[in-house]
Amino acid sequence: MTEFEQFKIYLVDDDPSIRKGLSRLLQSFGCSVDTFGSAEEFLEAKVQEPNSCLILDINLGQMSGFGLQQHLSDIGSTIPIIFITAYDDEHTHRKMLKTGTPFLIKPFADQKLFQILQSVAARITQ
Secondary structure, rough: OOOOOOOOOEEEEHHHHHHHHHHHHHHHHOOOEEEEEHHHHHOOOOOOOOOEEEEEEEEOOOHHHHHHHHHHHHHHOOOOOEEOOOOOOOOHHHHHHHHHHOEEEOOOOHHHHHHHHHHHHHOOOO
């Protein structure tokens, strides 16, 4: 049994190649993964939250990652979020730091994602 066997990852990114590559990586860690191409698609799926985590791109289509995070907060969701983005600028950094959630700048090291997931999984599966 892997440390992530009972852990579900929801991945929201509008880039199909990122969804495919990250999904494979997460599965190699032992995670179960569902992918979505937009915030709206994620919301329509009405996902179950126990023992789960949301890996969320910031720059999506109509609703941004920040918009989805705010919506989830507004409806009382407590799903942990890890932001990912290709935009490595001061404005984006400030906004991500303000959210208080972990974030990674693409491209990021597999090991860094693994470490963040270990921390999140340990916190929510206790």
